[in-house]
Amino acid sequence: MHLLDRAAILDSLQSSAPDSLFIDPLLEETQVGNVTIDLRLGYDFLVSILTRKPSISITREADGSHRAIKTYFQETRREIGEKFVVYPNQVVLATTLEYLSLPPDVYADVLSRSSYTRLGVPINTMLQPGYRGCAALELFNHGNSPIELVVGCRICQLRLYRLNAPRSYLDEGHPRKYFGTVRPVVSAADNDPELQKLGQIRCSGGALT
DSSP states (O other): OEEOOHHHHHHHHHOOSTTSOEEEOOOOGGGBOSSOEEEEBOSEEEEEOOOSSSSOOSSOOTTSOOOOGGGGEEEEEOOTTOEEEEOBTOEEEEEEEEEEEOOTTEEEEEEEOHHHHTTTOOOEEEEOTTOEEEEEEEEEBOSSSOEEEETTOEEEEEEEEEOSSOOOOSOSSOOOTTTTOOSOOOOOGGGOTHHHHHHHHHHTTSOOO
């Protein structure tokens, strides 16, 4: 596994091969640095809101009822150049402006640019090899003051790694929860298959049946 530098990134972006790196729109070539690609904040946001429920549950009640996680978030949209405020201790789900398609042998780390980390809005996520879609951005304001972000600003950077053994991760029998999304998507933790097994352990007093 090795980190792709600027030359390798530009070569893959300019390649006509079907499995090459694709990013659109790449508004400026200066977004491509020595070992990273700057990505911009997109239009759409899912903002966490307070409800009468004491907590967000990822499991079903005894009667089978379950409140959808998306009901704890509110959708909003801003246009390019408009401001979006992230308040202290607020969770905001967003995406990059750019649509990405990674080669099947390349994975990526998505990290906040230092300027935004220093404001108290760190970003740290990963894109699996072969990922397609707008990169998800989970924003959280760790500071004491509201922070204004601007749609279209270069908020994060992509760091690309090529695997030593080329291989496709697209068809392994494990569907991807967030593959191909272009707008923010709430957590799908309530769909994790182990939750049903853990519920069985609880009901059986500790023995998995």
